[in-house]
Amino acid sequence: MSITLENKTHGRYIGQSVKRLEDGKFLTGKGTYLDDLALEGTLHVALVRSLYAHARIVGINTREALQVPGVVAVYTAADLPPLYAPGSGGRDARVVRHPVLAQGMVRYAGQPVAAVLATSRASAEDALGRVEVDYEALEAVVDPLVALEDRTPVHPQLGTNRALERKTSGGDVAAAFATAHKVVGARLVQQRLAPTPMEPRGVVAAWDGAHEALTIWSSTQMPHDLRSEVAEALGLAENQVRAVTPDVGGAFGAKINIYPEEILVAYLARVLAKPIKWVESRSESFVATIHGRAQVADLEMALDPEGKILGLRGRVVADLGAYILETTLGNAPGTLLMLQGPYAIPAIEVELVAVYTNATPTGAYRGAGRPEATYYLERLVDIAARELGMDPAELRLRNLIRGPFPYKTLTGAKYDSGAYPETLHKLLELADYKALRAEQARARAEGRLLGIGLTTYVEITGYGWDTGGVRINPDGSALVFTGTSPHGQGTGTGFAQIVAERLGIPLERIHIVQGDTLAIPYGMGTAGSRTLSVGGSAILNAAEKVAEKVKRIAAHLLEAAPEDITLTEAGWGVRGTDKAVSLEQVAQAAYNPRKLPADLEPGLEGQATFTLKEANYPFGAHLAVVEVSRETGEVRVLRYVALDDVGPLVNPRLVEGQQQGGVAQGLGQALYEGIRYDESGQSHSTSLLEYNLPRADQMVWVEAHHGDTRSPTNPLGVKGIGEAGAIGATPAVVNAVMDALGIKHLDMPLTPEKVWRALRQELGR
Amino acid sequence: MSITLENKTHGRYIGQSVKRLEDGKFLTGKGTYLDDLALEGTLHVALVRSLYAHARIVGINTREALQVPGVVAVYTAADLPPLYAPGSGGRDARVVRHPVLAQGMVRYAGQPVAAVLATSRASAEDALGRVEVDYEALEAVVDPLVALEDRTPVHPQLGTNRALERKTSGGDVAAAFATAHKVVGARLVQQRLAPTPMEPRGVVAAWDGAHEALTIWSSTQMPHDLRSEVAEALGLAENQVRAVTPDVGGAFGAKINIYPEEILVAYLARVLAKPIKWVESRSESFVATIHGRAQVADLEMALDPEGKILGLRGRVVADLGAYILETTLGNAPGTLLMLQGPYAIPAIEVELVAVYTNATPTGAYRGAGRPEATYYLERLVDIAARELGMDPAELRLRNLIRGPFPYKTLTGAKYDSGAYPETLHKLLELADYKALRAEQARARAEGRLLGIGLTTYVEITGYGWDTGGVRINPDGSALVFTGTSPHGQGTGTGFAQIVAERLGIPLERIHIVQGDTLAIPYGMGTAGSRTLSVGGSAILNAAEKVAEKVKRIAAHLLEAAPEDITLTEAGWGVRGTDKAVSLEQVAQAAYNPRKLPADLEPGLEGQATFTLKEANYPFGAHLAVVEVSRETGEVRVLRYVALDDVGPLVNPRLVEGQQQGGVAQGLGQALYEGIRYDESGQSHSTSLLEYNLPRADQMVWVEAHHGDTRSPTNPLGVKGIGEAGAIGATPAVVNAVMDALGIKHLDMPLTPEKVWRALRQELGR
Structure with a gap:
């Protein structure tokens, strides 16, 4: 850790498997969704x-x-100004945004x-069936490979269904394959x-007369x-939302994503001056949430x-x-970026x-582009091992990047730090790979x-910058923003733990404040495992500012020099003496200018930012x-060993939670999950009966291990664990x-029926 | 103004009679009480x-x-821990706090x-009459002069009704009177x-599961x-409220004051985990709000x-x-402190x-001690003028303090700056005093x-310290905290206007955020005309910090030096050129680290405090x-001229609003208002039929003037206008x-009946 900890309490909190402070409220039903x-x-x-799907x-x-009793109004696009959910893409993209209501x-x-x-x-739901919509059905296209052919235009004004075409390339691919x-x-x-979060989406908006702002809870x-986008959509200043x-x-x-419903509810709250609420039902969430x-990838590896590995080429649709x-x-470019993976591939060309x-919009889902890239590479490597008659571990070891770091890939990534072969070696040792292969043979x-x-x-992982704040109240309790x-x-x-x-x-005197644009100057939210590396570093910086002030106040109270003050078991004390004051005493003084040095402002709050200048690569x-x-044909996962290196851990328990949960979702994709559309564009997956999430008895307890390769990008040295499980x-x-089946490839999900049929084929072959 | 304004827009906002930004919401019914x-x-x-009154x-x-249908529970003191409304006094005071429910x-x-x-x-009100309380009535004491005699103890455990005894003295009073x-x-x-605010008191409390805090709206x-007191009363940390x-x-x-109802509602919300609401009715407010x-003063002037004036002595009860x-x-010590008034009195001794x-607790009401002191002095001066046969203006002019400032009084005050005789001269001129006297004679x-x-x-006026914050959003709009x-x-x-x-x-791009302990690190609230001198100076300091950052960003965008950047008509520009960027451009850059100099944190927010080291004396x-x-016997006010010197004005319209309203309340006390208790301690003033506020047709339009004597205590040089009208x-x-009556004295309110009876007496004499 590069946190400067000056005292014996080093590691008293950081690195410990502290129980989640959040869970008290959730377990006692006092959370507020x-x-x-x-x-x-x-x-x-x-x-x-x-x-x-198209009409x-x-x-x-x-x-x-x-x-219908209770119904107050019915809005259609004709009753609204032209409102859209925000959507963005690069200059090379053909972006059609989502209208709030169909136009x-x-x-x-x-x-x-x-x-x-x-x-x-x-009442609102009762009335849904009484709204008569007269549709003229059109031909729909749901298969992206068919959509590519542009016979069935989704947006005729574009002249093509292609919204984005990009290529990543480097090295002499033709030679590699030749x-x-x-x-x-x-x-x-x-x-x-x-994505199927436990809580579907929802939004409430109301005019807040005291703050003269539209408040939107989402x-x-x-x-x-959300604040900025709602302001822009409604023509308000950002301080009005x-x-x-x-x-x-x-x-x-x-x-x-900011969804059509969020813009709609905000708009209605503003024009009707009433609190407006929309809560997504579970079945809605299967069609209305991204x-x-x-993706469909056609890839070859030489x-x-x-x-x-000499080269990689092909196309991702x-x-x-x-x-x-x-x-x-955002997803697909991320797939391109990460298509070299941890391997020293000398030539790449992927389109x-x-x-x-004519389907529900897609978007970021745990991993957002990286699981796809990893899946393509890892399947190809295994197929290659099979065809070369090599052990897949050995094939990997021969190709893993050995540095030096930072390492630039042909696809444009710059890996901050890594220890790829060492990690695979350690995994094989942890799992006792040789014994496993022997067991398999038996x-x-x-x-x-x-x-x-x-x-x-x-x-x-990680991007952007964020704000952290630490406010010590007069009683010494803290709010962390x-x-x-x-x-x-x-x-x-x-x-x-950091604070x-x-x-x-x-810990029990620290409360976290998040998710309120009034209380927090700015933030980029939680996504892409940025929270600890960016948000945590900002909080560390803020705590550092508070510590500087604490030292000055403690020095004043103790009649010592600030540079002699340090955090000891007894409180904030003078190094080498037993003189100390508690943080409560410092806080009391901080709020009373008469107890402060003349050149110190009262109050005890630190605000800071942290900017992640380069990404992390767990x-x-x-x-x-x-x-x-x-x-x-049923698949049972008997054992799962995960060795994830995300840098030093602030809380191993939290990290393991992400590992367990991530693996569950990755396993869900492999074996159970999948949205199915029929040819007319009707989804056959609009409930949890039809969309199979892994059940507890289908999950395996992950043997979760971790490395500790620091990232140089942030003072905590951390990289982020949110996606790892779902990727791996x-x-x-x-x-x-x-x-197990001894076959080249089957597409996911590997349902019993699909596996059973494959087994029949294999057996019949 | 000592605000450093570097450009032509000096005074574009400050000093202007800008219309109240708040009124849009109030006039359109969008405020939230x-x-x-x-x-x-x-x-x-x-x-x-x-x-x-006593039982x-x-x-x-x-x-x-x-x-009663709808009633859920009835609480008495027996159902509560011992909870009290906070009450404080010096070490020399005998403080009995107010129990939340009678014990x-x-x-x-x-x-x-x-x-x-x-x-x-x-339902709750319907049930009030069904709660049977069995009282054993005791003798009550409502006259403070009777209470002094200690025959009827309000709190027997104290052994006396005297909660506080103090004396102010200086000079040789005995000699002066001799x-x-x-x-x-x-x-x-x-x-x-x-006090009769338009909105009586009220409080709502609820558990906020998202922030894990008890939220109390009051x-x-x-x-x-309130946050701190509720936390202490309920045994919570300050970050839990x-x-x-x-x-x-x-x-x-x-x-x-933090009232019993606020502690009670907070407690009930916590134990019942339900939102709890209490709103004071108008009739309740006459007995339940301070x-x-x-006061009763027996004073003599020599x-x-x-x-x-040679001396002042006597007693205030x-x-x-x-x-x-x-x-x-707090009130009565304030009366003692201000008993010298603007006069050079060489000897004072007042107990x-x-x-x-057995009456409703008293407390701070517009002026809180100063109106009492001023009334005593001004009545005595007029009585003296009458007895000496001098013009009351002349008598004042002979006694007004002429400096130098700061001026220390015998009572312990230290007047920061003043121009007392000049101000009276100017008032007499503005009113054309001589002509008025001639008209009176006619x-x-x-x-x-x-x-x-x-x-x-x-x-x-003024005390303590406060926090200011200025946050520029990415779109250039501002929140001011x-x-x-x-x-x-x-x-x-x-x-x-300051920002x-x-x-x-x-102005329309600026929103003020106040009254939220989550959004604002600390604040001492609004009282004692501290808002502009303390709060405004803190905001000025915060804006100054933002301006420094704006200059650095603008310099970077314009490829200039920060010290050459100044606020111009075209935006933030390079001095002496026409190169400039708008604040919006600066804000956009501020939120995008790639557009910032490497050593500058992203974001655009400044927080600052201001501590008022010595009080202001308007x-x-x-x-x-x-x-x-x-x-x-009816009194009509034909003309009212007010010359208040509160330093430079940020907004003359707001100042005049305070002058008009303050005079209305001062006039109300003189002529109409007064709580009446009978001997048993029953109030005969529990509605607006019985308690006479001045009506619009009884009010006079105040000819409001102002001086501009700066205070050296704060960078705005301001003193505060909240109390002036009610005092004068x-x-x-x-x-x-x-x-008009030619008599020495009648006690307030000078109702028609009282004046009519006095006239009869005078006539009969």
């Missing part, structure tokens, strides 16, 4: 959503709906067409996933961005006889869905095409389909052991299943 | 209040009340005895007044103090033949009511006795009772012209009435 907000006089919104709206008749056309099943306002949610000993290739599908990851996030029950990237992944939200165009389809001899799968990965805005990670506990360590305040190696049932687990599990 | 807060599931509190509670039967005894009519909680306010040419004296009563002047003031509809000092003034709230013991009575000749009354005064917490003064407009002037932001001279009807008007009007 969006739907818990209850303002008297609220009007509830329910949305008429398109039944068609012209011929007419909307709201008369009957208005007769004459619907382009995916589930697109909002009309908004019913009623005095209760039940001289290759072996070229392996596959079409690899990253199916559409539903289950979002990005309160400051206050965004607040209550407790947020999961998001996984899906709540980065989907993740949704190798020499020793298994050295990304399915954007019908409109561009804020993260829709990216991102296309519109099992096969018994006719059991045991498989071992590996992943080695590097990913990218952060511009990050978590959604269940328990990051506040880590922040409290406790630096200032000697007991890395790791995962191993899965699976067994496939010959009878049912999907290819590890799929590789293990293919290893 | 306490009673506008509506949280679903709120339980409403109604309070059973004592029918007796033992023998029993309380809540059974029937609990049968076996009631000591004034209206004291809270039990709390009914119901699902609606109506050698005096003339000694004048009188018993002067400052009657009890009800119509208070002191959110941070958030206090918020919605819009506050007047307070006049009465909402400085009363102001409530003069030489030329009218030079202050009526505290039954318990000590936070401001209860103060503050006594408990009127008298016609049998009309015209009177002219003068006041010269000095008062004390202040620890002051106004209650209708429009101080936000003045703050916005607009310093940073070049249009001063002035007022003149009232009245006519008394011989037939009805009462003696000016009473003096004018006595001048």
Whole structure:
């Protein structure tokens, strides 16, 4: 740690597996989620959503709906100014933003067409079926490879379905493939996933007469961005909008976007001067919240006889869905950036095409581009090992980057620090890989389909800058302010540990304030594992400022020099003496100018920022052991070993929580999850009966390990753990299943039916 | 102004009569007062209040009340831990704090005895009469002069009704009176007044699960103090309590105190985990909110033949009511401190006795001690002029302090700056005093009772320190944070003018944030005319910090040196060139680290404090012209000229608003207002039918003038205008009435009946 800790309490808090401070309120039911907000006089919104994936709206008749008791109004696009959810892309992108309510056309099943306002949610929902929408159905395109052909335009005005075309290249790819000993290739599908947070989205907006601001509460990851976007959409100044996030029950990237419903609710609250509330139902969330992944890659890898990777080439097609939200165009470029992975690949040429389809917009979902890249590489490496007859661990070890760091990839990434071969070696040792292979051989001899799968990965985390604040109240208790805005990670506990360590305040006297644009000057929210490296460093800087002032006050009270003051067991004391004052005494003095040195302002608050100048690149190696049932095709994960190196840990317990949860989601993608559309663009995955999340009994307890390779990018040396599990687990599990089955490739999810059919094929072959 | 303004826009905002930015929301009904807060599931509190001024509670039967539909619970003291409203006094004081609910005894009519909680306010009020309280009545004492005799103890455990005894003295008083040419004296009563803000008090508390804090909304002047006191009373850390003031509809000092209801509601919200609301009714406010003034002074003044004041002596008895709230013991010492007034009095000896009575507690009300002192002096000076046969203006001029400043009084005050004789001369000139006297003579000749009354005064304002913050959002709009917490003064407009002037932001792009302990690090609220001198100076300091950063960013964008950047008509530009960037451009860059110099943190916010090291002493001279009807005794104020010197003005319109309103309240005390108790301690003033506020047609349009004597205590040079009118008007009007009637003294209020009876006596004499 480069935190300067000057006393014996070093590591008293940082590095400890402190229990989550947040959980008290959650376990006692005292948390406040969006739907818990209850303002008297609220009007509830329910949305008429398109039944068609692609249709012209011929007419909307709201008369009957208005007769439903409790219904106050029905809005269609005709009743609104032209309002859109924000969507962005580079200059090379063709961006069509999502209208708040459909403007004459619907382009995916589930697109909002009309908004019913009623005095209760039940009334609003009752009236939905009474809004008559006359559609003229059009041909829909849901397969991105078909969309590429531009026969069925999603947005005719663009002249193409292609929203973005990019290429990453470096090295002599043609030569690499011309001289290759072996070229392996596959079409690899990253199916559409539903992020499925425990709490779906929701938004409440109301005029706050005391602050003269529209207050918008939203289950979002990005309160400051929401503030700015709502202000812009409604033509307000940013000081006229206050965004607040209550407790947020999961998001996984899906709540980065500012959605049509948020702009709509804000607008209605402003024009109607009433509190307006919309809460997404579970079934709505399957069509109205972004989907993740949704790519098809056709890739080839060239190798020499020793298994050295010579080159990578091909094309990634990304399915954007019908409109561009804020993260829709972010995933696929991230995939391109990370396509070299942890490997020393000398030549790369991969094309990216991102296309519109008549489907729910896609966007950031845990990993957002990195899981896709890792999956492609790790599947190709395993396919190559199979074709070369090499052990997949050995093939990886021959190709892993050995430095020096920072290491620049052909794809434009700059890895900050790493220890890739060492990490794989350690994983193999932790898992006792040799013994596992021996066990596998024994099992096969018994006719059991045991498989071992590996992943080695590097990913990218952190961006931007953020604000931290530490305010010591007159009684010595502390409020810690952060511009990050978590959604269940328990990051506040880590922040409290940093402040406790630096200032000697007991954890239970520290409260974290987040998710309020009034209380926090600025913040970029929580996404991309930025929270600790950016937000935590900002808080550390703020605590540092407070510590400087504490020292000056303590020195004044103790009649000593500030440079002799240090944090001791007895409080803030004079080095080498037993003279000390408690932080409470310092705080009392801080609020009483008569007790302060003449040149010191009263109060005891520090605010600081931290800017992450370059990204962090966590890395790791995962191993899965699976067994496939010959009878049912069911896959059981028997063992899972994760070694993630995200730098030093502030709280190992929190890190392990992310590892367990991330692996669960990666395993979910590998085995269970997937949004299915039929050819007309109807989703067959609009409930938890149809969309299979992994159940507890399908999950394996992850043997979670970690490295400690510091990042030079931030004073904590940390990199971020949010995505690691979801990145590593999907290819590890799929590789293990293919290893068990002894076949080249099956697309996910590896459902019992699909595996069973494959087994039949294999057996019949 | 000592604000360093470097450009042509000097005075573009500061010094201008900008219209109140606050009024848009109020005039369109979009303000949010306490009673506008509506949280679903709120339980409403109604309070059973004592029918007796002094009684033992023998029993309380809540059974029937609990049968009332909607009633959820009835609390008595037996159901609570021992909770008290905070009350403080010096070490020499005998402080009995106010129990939240009566603990076996009631000591004034209206004291809270039990709390009914119901699902609606109506239900709670319906049940009040069904709570059976069995009282054993005791003898009550309501006259402070009787209470002095200690025959009827309010708090037997003290052994006396005297809560505080102090004396101020200086010079040789015995000699002054022994050698005096003339000694004048009188018993002067400052009657009890009800502050009567347009909005009575109210409080809502609820558990805020997202912030893990008890949030308490209160119509208070002191959110941070409320936060700390609620935390202490409930045994919480200060970071577990958030206090918020919605819009506050007047307070006049009465909402400085933390009242029993605020502690009670906070406690109930915590234990019941439900939103709890209590809103004071108008009739409740007459018994449950502090009363102001409530003093009886017996004073003598010694003069030489030329009218030079030689000495002042006597006793002030202050009526505290039954318990000590936070401001209860503050008024009377303030009266002692200001008893020298603007006069060069060489010898003073005045004793103060503050006594408990069986009446509503008293406390700070507009002026809080200064109006009393000024009234005593100004009445005595007029009585002396009458007895010496001198013109009262001339007598004043002979005695006004001529400096040098700072000027220390015998009573312990240190007047910062002043121009007392000049101010009286100017007032006489503005009013054309000579012509007025001539007109009076003519009127008298016609049998009309015209009177002219003068006041010269000095008062004390400002204390403590406060926080200011200026946050420029990415779009260039600004939030301005202040620890002051106004209650209708429009101080936000003045703050916005300071920020607009310093940073070049249009007023409509500035929003003021106040009254929220989460958003504002610390603040001492709004009281004692401290807002502009302390809060405004803090904001100026914060704006100064922002300006420094703006210069550095603008310099970077313009490739110039920061010291060459100045605020010009075109924006922030390079001195002597036409190169400039707008604040919006600077703000955009500030939030984008790539556009910033490497050594500059992103963000654009400045926080600062200002500590007022010594108090301010505004001063002035007022003149009232009245006519008394011989037939009805009715007094009409024909003309009122106020010359108040509070230093330079940031917004003359706001200052004049305070002058007009202050004079209205001073005139109200002189002529109309007064709480009346009968001998048993029952109040006969519990509605606006019985308690006569001045009506619009009884008010006179004040000819409001001002001086510009800077205070050296703060960078704005300002002193504060909140109390001036209420201080000056009462003696000016009473003096004018006595001048019209030609009699020595009548106690206030000078109702038609009282004046008519006096006229009969005079006529009959």
